[in-house]
Amino acid sequence: MQIYLIRHGLAGERGTYEDDRERPLTAKGQSKTKAVAQQLKAFGLSFDEILTSPLVRARQTADILLQADLAPHLSTTDALAPLGSFSSWLEWLQAWRQGDSDSLALVGHEPDLSQWAELLVWGEVRGALQLKKAGIIGIEIPDNVDPLGNSILFWLTPPRLFVLS
Template identity: 30%
Template sequence: MTFAGDDKVLILFRHAKAEQAPGKPDRDRELTHRGRRDAAAAGQWLRDNGFGPELVLCSPAVRTRQTWEAAADGGACGEQVDYDGRLYSGGASGALQVVRESGGEAQVVLVVGHNPTMATLASGLTEGDGSTAAHECLAAGFPTSAVAVIGYAGPWHDLALGSASLLRCHVSRG
């Protein structure tokens, strides 16, 4: 992917399918076998489409960590991986703040998180701007292993609702 000036890409990646484990703390839920396959397929899709993030921001929950590990096994690359608790419990506003504070000079930032945060943030940042097909995909639900690719021009610290464009939406299945 080539960039001009302040062009940036934000990739919002919902974790893959996790186990339903009554009595187990939510943060400790692990991926199912299907979840591991789907996350690896997402990693392959990211690689095949040239979306290589310089920075990966990941929720510290077990299922999000495992999602990124499986995506990397599938071919996704990330130069640096940071974990931030606000991606687990901070909602869309917390996730937006993490991107603003952490994005730095990176041109491609990928966030591995949870729903409804990922879908709400994708929708709010783009407010209908961008690819019609991508918005239809987003509106149809943002299931596990879904990826939203968002274009943005400007410094990360200025990223705001309505300031970006939805370029792609993809649901990975392995």
């Protein structure tokens, strides 16, 4: 199966909201995220599901992907919130894989998404990957094998390669 780890788009300045969970995408963040979503659609990419962090900026990013018709629906999980639980997500993934689905988008935050990618690919966090806002990491997860350290990185793209304006 393939998973796409997508960082939320450019959001408001840290410290400008009493509750950081409520910090939304900026107008520029919305515009760039829409351009990325449109390019993904032009590539013929689609997901069986979008799973997102509950924070406003991530949810807005996931909604933009959904509006671009990249998936039929989305779900929210605290596992994708900052400092979320990788092990909880792995348990969710194991149950989700029992269906016919084989393509999943995860919308979340840094450094968590890069660290999760490193755990899947190398089995440990190395601090070698960095995901830009509205950037994408694609990982192939093998069937019937522990995904930790056995997955394959096939895509690492910053949004500037999608947004040509």
